Amino acid sequence: MSHIEATGSYLPSTVVLNSEFVGGNALFESMDEYFSGYEERRHASATETALMMAVEAAKDALANSKYTALDIDLIIGIIQPSRNVYGDDLNLMQHELGAWNASVLPINTACSSFITALNTADALISTGKNKVVLIVTSTDWVHTMLDTTKPNFAFAGDGAGAVILDGSTESFIDKYELNNTKPEVFNALVMKNAQFTQQKEFFTVRPPEGRTTVKDLILFPMSVAKTLLDRNPQVAVDKVIMHQSGLKMMQxxxxxxxxAEDKIRHTIGLYANMTVANIPVTLDYWRKKGDLQRGEKILFMAPSAGGYSIAMLWQY
Amino acid sequence: MSHIEATGSYLPSTVVLNSEFVGGNALFESMDEYFSGYEERRHASATETALMMAVEAAKDALANSKYTALDIDLIIGIIQPSRNVYGDDLNLMQHELGAWNASVLPINTACSSFITALNTADALISTGKNKVVLIVTSTDWVHTMLDTTKPNFAFAGDGAGAVILDGSTESFIDKYELNNTKPEVFNALVMKNAQFTQQKEFFTVRPPEGRTTVKDLILFPMSVAKTLLDRNPQVAVDKVIMHQSGLKMMQxxxxxxxxAEDKIRHTIGLYANMTVANIPVTLDYWRKKGDLQRGEKILFMAPSAGGYSIAMLWQY
Known part of the structure; x- marks a missing residue:
């Protein structure tokens, strides 16, 4: 059993308004209608690397918790992108936080990473392998993975979120996850490894090849969540926190x-799409607003590059 | 509880003899004495990508098991390096294997990845979150991550290993893991992300800065294993499978x-250092030789780039 003891976040101070951009969301072409709701977002400065933001989000979560860095025995999550690929920047968090009793597990399920980390950490705590786990997901993808010379990134923001998980009470209810790695789905959302191209690579969203791919991209994640809800008819969902790639898509x-739409909690108007950081930042935002109550049942859901989708029912 | 139902591997067909190299292991400089035992190794051809080898190792493991690809509900491990970084090549394995009921979790604890995956999968199975897990670790690092124009890669081979894990019996005994991310340790073994340098990057082993770093690199992983053994005095170790970066280091x-030295099982003379693939390839090699008996207690241990070390006691 595990429990979200505390949450934290870090958002860059630079606010960019949607109205400063021209050209719209060329990135998404025929799927444009789903990608809406952006008003402003945060862009990282040169010193606000994904690692630095991850460290600040973790410090915020620790400050909101009953633990110190020395209590953490596992740091799990993703620094996106990591400046080092072998070791990973996530390893550096042990030193940055002074978490001298922690081991470090970098994972990468792209936009699903937070939910995957939550599910994995829940298993590690439930089996007694770990006691206090720091989950952190952070990205400065705007300047590092997106082609900012084109009018295609109005949807993207930088940020970091963190959660401290312990084993004090049971919160995990159920999860369902499945991959959908048809080549056309994999290749619709992908970024190549610059190690092989020797040039800066950009994350690309290719126009879907006909209705089938649209269904795969938009409806497959929903069908994963539906399977989860159908097998848990006794659970009345209080809040929904989804991967926020577009307001229309969430609706x-x-x-x-x-x-009901009023159960959706998001931060898309403020922070846009922060990929891996969307869900913990949103969780922290609404907790700090006093909106999340202990005992409420949350549906988390996210699709991701790689064709992986996960949905989870969690009692906060 | 979980159990290794089957193992499999794939080794490239191209055999390279150590005697074909001149110049020795310049990579390691003052630590050269620890890096010994290489006789031959396998180098991947252009078509033997890390993904292709991972798929073949997984097919071998499936053929040795009572399961089909449709029984797998999780694929966890690492394709090193992945040609795609967002999604990851590991996601493509679902399609390559026809594992239509599987989700996919890429992890990266470098040379420790197999043991980390085994520990994580054990937790996921023990909590009922997964039933049949494919662990796969594969690398073609020789031509993709090492500077083969210099006489510094006599130690390196390519290969892939796979394991099918289910929940039929209890095999996990205990593990201990810890990071050691002093900057000088992290920077002693590292490869930068080509996304930021726009050039092919090489994995580098920097000369350790004095005795402290040598101790950190060589003795820290041993101390993690010692902590594990000391708290499990009732366990008589039958076999030891270590990350094989050097024969002298294992000794x-x-x-x-x-x-006792005769409990060490390795394949360093045949396959050299396959980073992430060392341990499952060695496990599969000795199982196929009839050397591993059910019920034997194995000590797995590995250090890795990133300063992470893990040791695990496992009843085969």
Whole structure:
């Protein structure tokens, strides 16, 4: 059993308004309608690396918790992108935090990474392998992975979120996860490894090849969540926190899942799409607003590059 | 509880003899004495990518098991390096294997990845989150991450290993893991992300800065294993499978742990250092030789780039 003891976040101070951009969301072309809701977002400065933001989010979570860095026995999550690939920047967090009793596990399920980390950490705590786990997901993808010379990144923001998990009470209810790695789905959302191209690579969203791919990209994640809800009819969902790639997409998902729109919690108007950091930043934002109550049942759901989707029911 | 149901491996067909190299192991300089035991190794051809080898190792493991690809509900491990970084090549294995019921979790604890994956998968199975897990670790690092124009890679081979894990019996005994991310340790073994340098990057082993760093690199992993053994005095170790970066290093570790040298199982003379693939390839090699018996207690141990070390006691 495990429990979210505390949350934290770090958002860059530079605010960029959507109206400063021209050209719209060329990146998404025929799927444009789903990608809406952006008003402003934060862009990292040169010193606000994904690692630095991860460290600050973790410090915020620690400050909100009953633990010190020395209590942490595992740091799990993703620094996206890591400046080092072998070791990973996430390893450096042990030193940055003074978490001298921690081991470090970098994972990468792209936009799903936070939920995957939560599921994995829950298993590690439930089996007694770990006691106090820091989950952190952080990205400065705007300047590092996106082609900012083109009018295609109005949807993207930088940021970092963190959670401290311990074993004090049971919060995990159920999860369902599945991959959908048809080549056309994999190749619709992908970034190549610059090690092989020797040039800066950009994350690309290719126009879907017909209705099938649109369904794969938009409806597959929803069907994963539906499977989860259908096998847990006793659970009344209080709040939904989804991967926020577009407001319309979240509304479509909620509608098809027969969840009232006013249960959706997001930060898309403020922070846009922070990929790996969306969910913990949103969780922290609404907790600090006093909106999240202990005992409430949250549906987390996210699709990701790589064709992986996960949905989880969690009692906060 | 979990159990290794089957193992598999794939080794490239190209055999390279150590005697074909001149110049020795310049990479390691003052630590040269620890890096010994290489006789031959396998180098991947252009078509033997880390993904292709991972798929073949997984097919071998499946053929040796009672399961089909459709029984797998999680694929966890590392394709090193992945040609795609967001999604990861590991996701493509679902399609390559026809593992349509599987989700995919890429992890990266460098040379420790197999043991980390085994520990994580054990937790996921023990909590009922997964039933049949494919662990796969594969690398074609010789041509992709090492500077083959210099006489510094006599130690390196390519290969892939796989394991099928299920929940039929209890095999996990205990593990201990810890990071050691002093900057000088992190920077002693590292490869930068080509996304930021726009050139092919090489994995580098920097000369250790004095005795402290040598101790950190060589003795820290041993001390992690010693902590594990000391708290499990009732466990009589039958076999030891270590990360094989050097024969002398394995002998030093065994000696300091008071484990007889004849309990070490390795494949360093045949396959050299395959980083992430060392341990499952060695496990599969000795199983196929009829050397591993059910019920034997194995000590797994590995240090890795990133300063992370893990040791695990496992009843085969």
């Amino acid at each position: 479509v998902w909620a509608d098809k899942l027969e969840i | 030093v570790w065994a000696d300091k742990l008071e484990i």
